[in-house]
Amino acid sequence: MDDGKISSEQVRHVARLARLQLDDVEVEALRGQLDAILGYVAALDAVDVTALLPSFHAIPILSPLREDVATPGLTRERALAAAPASDGEGFAVPKVLEGA
Amino acid sequence: MARAYETVIGLEVHAQLKTATKLFCGCPTDYGAAPNTQVCPVCLGLPGALPVPNERAMELAAIAGLALGCDVRSESRFDRKNYFYPDLSKGYQISQFEHPLNLGGHLTFLVGDQEKTVGLTRIHVEEDAAKNLHGAGGGAATVVDFNRGGTPLIEIVSEPDLRSAVEAEAYLRKLRDVLMFLGVNDGNLEEGSFRCDANVSVRPVGQEEFGTRTEIKNINSFKFVRQAIDYEVSRQVGVLESGGRVVQETRGWNDVTGKTFSQRSKEDAHDYRYFPDPDLPPIVFGAERIEALRKAAPKLPEQLRAEWTSEWGLTPYDAEVLTGHPAIAAYFGEVAGALDAGGREPRAEAGKRAANFIQAEVLRDVKTSGLDATFSVPAADVAELLSRVQAGTLTGKQGKQVFSEMASSGEGAEAVIARLGVQAPISDTGALEGDIRAIIAANPAQHEQYKAGKTKVLGFFVGQVMRVTKGAADPATVNALLERLLQE
Numbered sequence: 001m002d003d004g005k006i007s008s009e010q011v012r013h014v015a016r017l018a019r020l021q022l023d024d025v026e027v028e029a030l031r032g033q034l035d036a037i038l039g040y041v042a043a044l045d046a047v048d049v050t051a052l053l054p055s056f057h058a059i060p061i062l063s064p065l066r067e068d069v070a071t072p073g074l075t076r077e078r079a080l081a082a083a084p085a086s087d088g089e090g091f092a093v094p095k096v097l098e099g100a
Numbered sequence: 101m102a103r104a105y106e107t108v109i110g111l112e113v114h115a116q117l118k119t120a121t122k123l124f125c126g127c128p129t130d131y132g133a134a135p136n137t138q139v140c141p142v143c144l145g146l147p148g149a150l151p152v153p154n155e156r157a158m159e160l161a162a163i164a165g166l167a168l169g170c171d172v173r174s175e176s177r178f179d180r181k182n183y184f185y186p187d188l189s190k191g192y193q194i195s196q197f198e199h200p201l202n203l204g205g206h207l208t209f210l211v212g213d214q215e216k217t218v219g220l221t222r223i224h225v226e227e228d229a230a231k232n233l234h235g236a237g238g239g240a241a242t243v244v245d246f247n248r249g250g251t252p253l254i255e256i257v258s259e260p261d262l263r264s265a266v267e268a269e270a271y272l273r274k275l276r277d278v279l280m281f282l283g284v285n286d287g288n289l290e291e292g293s294f295r296c297d298a299n300v301s302v303r304p305v306g307q308e309e310f311g312t313r314t315e316i317k318n319i320n321s322f323k324f325v326r327q328a329i330d331y332e333v334s335r336q337v338g339v340l341e342s343g344g345r346v347v348q349e350t351r352g353w354n355d356v357t358g359k360t361f362s363q364r365s366k367e368d369a370h371d372y373r374y375f376p377d378p379d380l381p382p383i384v385f386g387a388e389r390i391e392a393l394r395k396a397a398p399k400l401p402e403q404l405r406a407e408w409t410s411e412w413g414l415t416p417y418d419a420e421v422l423t424g425h426p427a428i429a430a431y432f433g434e435v436a437g438a439l440d441a442g443g444r445e446p447r448a449e450a451g452k453r454a455a456n457f458i459q460a461e462v463l464r465d466v467k468t469s470g471l472d473a474t475f476s477v478p479a480a481d482v483a484e485l486l487s488r489v490q491a492g493t494l495t496g497k498q499g500k501q502v503f504s505e506m507a508s509s510g511e512g513a514e515a516v517i518a519r520l521g522v523q524a525p526i527s528d529t530g531a532l533e534g535d536i537r538a539i540i541a542a543n544p545a546q547h548e549q550y551k552a553g554k555t556k557v558l559g560f561f562v563g564q565v566m567r568v569t570k571g572a573a574d575p576a577t578v579n580a581l582l583e584r585l586l587q588e
Contacts, residue, residue, distance in 0.1 A: 017371055019184055056177060056376040063381040068119050068156035071126030073140030079246070080136065087243050089135045093186040095241030096232050 006034045105302040105340075107333050108310055109262035113275060114253045115285040116228070116293035117160045118471070123227045123252035124151030124194065131291050135233070135245035143250035145189030150379055153178075157252035158201070158383055159393060160284045161225045164254055165202030166394045167282055170223055174387060176201040178225075178380040181372045186244050187229040195255075197374040199382075200224035207258075209274035211267050218271055219259035228253050248292075254284075260299065260310065265329035269322050272296060281400050281426045286470035293470070295320050300332045302340070311336070312346040316360055319353050328353040332360050404429055412436055412451025421459055427473030428466065432458055438483035444490045457486055461503050476507035485513040493524045495574060523572035529581055532565070532573055536581050539564045550586045558582060 011031045015022045022030065073079075076089070085092035122129055125142035141149035158176075165172045177199040180192040205220035230249035232242050256275065262268045276294055279285035286293050301313035316332060319325045336346050351360040385393075399407075401423040408414040408422070422432045432454060439450035465476040485506070489499040494517075505516045516522075526532055539561060540547050546557045558579075565578050 013371075017182070017373065057378065057381050059381075061381050063153055063383045065155035065158065065383070066121075066126070066152040068121050068154050069126065070121050070128045071140075073125070073127045073138065074144070076134070076136045076139075079139045079144060090233060090243035090245050091136075091186070093232075093242050093244055096186055096234070 006031050006038065103341075104305040105333075105337050106305050106307075107263055107265075107329075108260045108301045108303065108313075109264075109268050109329060110260035110299040110313075111256075111258045111262065111268060111271065112297040112299070113256040113258075113272065114228075114295050114297075115164075115256065115276075115279055117157045117225075117252040117254060118283060118286055119154055119156050119160065119252055121154060122250040123154050123157050123225070124250055125149075127247075127250065129251050131288075131293075133247055135243075135247060138247040139249070143189070144246055145191075151194065151377075153380065153383060154252060157225065158385070160252075160282075161201050161223065161254045162385060162390060162393050163282055163397050164256075164279060164284045165205065165223050166390070167278060167397060167400060168202075168205040168207055168220060168223065168256075170202035170205035170220065172202055172385070172390050173199065174390065175199065175382050175384050176225075177382045178377045179374045180377045181226075181374055183372060185229070186242060187232050187249070189230065189246060189249060193227060193229065194377055194380070195226035195374075196224035198376070201383075207271060207275055207278070209270050211270045216267060216270070218261040221257040221259055223254050223256045226253050226255060227251065260301075265326040265333070268298065268329055269326045272322060272325060278400055280471060281423075281429070282398055283426070283471070286472075288470035289320050289322070291470070292320060296325055298325060298329055298332075300329055300336070301346070302333055302336045311340075312348050314346065314348065314360075315350050316353055317350055317363065321355075324353060324355050327355075327358060328360055331358060335360065398426075401429070404433075408432075408451065408455075411447060412440075412455075413448030414451055414455050418452075418455045418459065421463070422455060425466075425468050425473060426471060427468065427475075428458075428463070431462070431473075431475060431479045434479035435483045435486065438480070439486055439490060442487050442490065444487075450490070453486060453490065454483075457482070457499070457503075461500060465507065477503065481506060481512055488513065488517075492527060492574070494522065495525045497575075498522055498525070498571075523570060525574035525577075526569055526572050527574035527577045529577060532569070532577060532581055533585070535568050536561075536565060536578075536585055539568065540585060547586065558586070561586065 008027050008031055011027050011034065012022070015027070015030075080086040080088070080091065083091045116129075119129060121127060122143055125140050127138045127140050127143055130138065142151055162172050176196060178194050179197040181195045181197065182192045184191055200222045202223035205223065206217050207220065208215060208217045210216070228248050228251040230244050230246040232244055234242055258271070262271060276285070276287045279294070280287040288294065296319050298316045298319065299313045300316065301311040303309070303311040314332060314336070316328050319328050332351070339346050350363045352363045353360050404423050405416070405419040408419045409416055414422070423429045435458065436451045436454035439454055440447045442450075444450075445453075462475060462477070462482065467474050482503070485494070485499055485503060488494040489496055494502065502513055502516050502520070502522060505511070505520065506513060509516065511519070543561070543564070546560055550557045550561075561582050562575070562578055565573055565582070
């Protein structure tokens with residue numbers, strides 16, 4: 001944050017990326033809340049971290065790796081069981097337009 | 101056109117890693133299975149499912165990086181690339197953004213007879229998306245098949261070093277060749293295991309800064325890459341020449357109309373909000389591990405060609421033909437290696453013998469599909485057959501006959517030789533001399549003609565000898581003997 005304040009436009013941008021529809025009242029409410037959250041995190045700005053490497057994970061462990069051997073998955077029936085819509089073979093979704 | 105323009109191209113290739121299972125779960129990656137039969141909670145993005153990286157996928161990606169001159173990082177990480185699309189179950193794709201496995205690198209290839217080197221920006225590992233099946237199913241317009249979702253890919257990002265569609269095609273062909281010889285990718289464009297996005301821009305010749313680029317997505321044939329780039333270049337030049345501006349956007353390629361078309365413009369350009377995937381701690385490959393992978397990596401076509409022309413008696417042309425496909429190269433390697441191990445002739449002779457026979461007899465029946473190839477006769481059987489020719493127990497001609505019978509019957513050399521009653525060639529001059537003297541004595545007229553200078557009748561005598569010996573005489577021995585005895 002440049003000035004430590006979230007703008008309404010930033011809230012709308014993030015909301016659009018998250019596919020959230022917000023009215024003006026909600027945008028203002030969330031703007032205040034996001035400001036408060038980020039302001040809280042901004043307390044860390046006071047710490048001198050110039051000598052520290054960034055940490056990407058909470059605990060310093062390495063990833064386990066998996067052998068390239070097939071393991072049983074789900075049957076198609078089970079995979080599709082919770083789908084809002086299916087044609088028996090796949091997950092049915094609203095038509096995706098890819099232009100032509 | 102009024103001004104001359106220079107084309108600038110950078111390519112992003114998505115190559116499927118040749119693993120048995122997906123990148124973060126144990127579901128098989130077999131192509132062509134019935135929809136949604138190779139899925140599990142991880143690749144369906146069900147709540148609570150946790151990804152575990154496939155070790156082989158990371159190794160294959162490192163092997164590709166080593167072969168392409170990348171800086172293979174001992175520590176790499178995965179990030180989340182966030183966007184919504186029905187083919188993305190989790191709402192994000194797991195990819196490598198900040199800390200890719202391979203940085204830098206380069207690829208050298210021939211454009212016509214000119215060598216060209218293109219820089220690589222990075223090679224990172226990521227999971228593939230699922231497949232949208234359009235128009236399938238009763239009523240629903242789009243149906244998603246998650247079999248492909250989570251398949252391991254490497255994305256090979258080039259620098260904007262390519263200057264024409266022809267160069268782009270040559271780069272892609274060479275890259276595919278390298279990945280196939282490494283066993284990293286099956287090179288199957290039709291099945292989508294090697295596909296390409298092209299970033300294309302034009303600028304007036306002499307201008308330093310790049311023009312505005314467009315990205316052509318998911319082109320799946322070499323021909324279409326060339327056509328799509330050529331179309332896009334002329335479109336952009338047309339826009340600039342008519343006083344317009346090229347819009348930065350994503351474009352698709354329609355191979356029916358032969359045109360690119362706008363898919364997404366910059367206004368809704370994606371903001372992917374990458375961040376480190378908290379489910380995936382860093383992956384570490386130590387220096388020793390990377391060195392071991394380097395040592396174990398299969399040889400590339402140019403390495404094989406250099407060895408085969410310098411040590412194994414092959415012409416550059418032979419070497420080019422025999423490195424046309426990894427399975428053909430392996431076949432030649434096995435046959436030539438076996439003949440050389442027999443120690444009957446110098447390595448260069450054994451190599452040339454194997455190369456000639458494979459090119460003349462074996463290659464016409466080879467069928468390749470991706471990394472697989474089917475041969476009518478296994479390499480070990482051809483090696484066995486040729487070792488008999490090498491030893492002189494079969495003539496070259498008999499060898500070809502036996503091979504053709506092996507190919508059609510599926511039997512080994514020994515069985516065919518026994519069944520057809522193929523006689524070992526008689527190369528014993530003592531045994532042949534009597535027969536030849538008798539034949540000369542029985543044909544005094546032809547003998548006189550020969551002595552009078554009509555040396556063409558030699559062929560008549562060779563034929564007579566072959567008839568008498570039922571084709572079993574060694575041709576070289578017969579020729580030498582006839583030439584000597586006919587002078588008498």
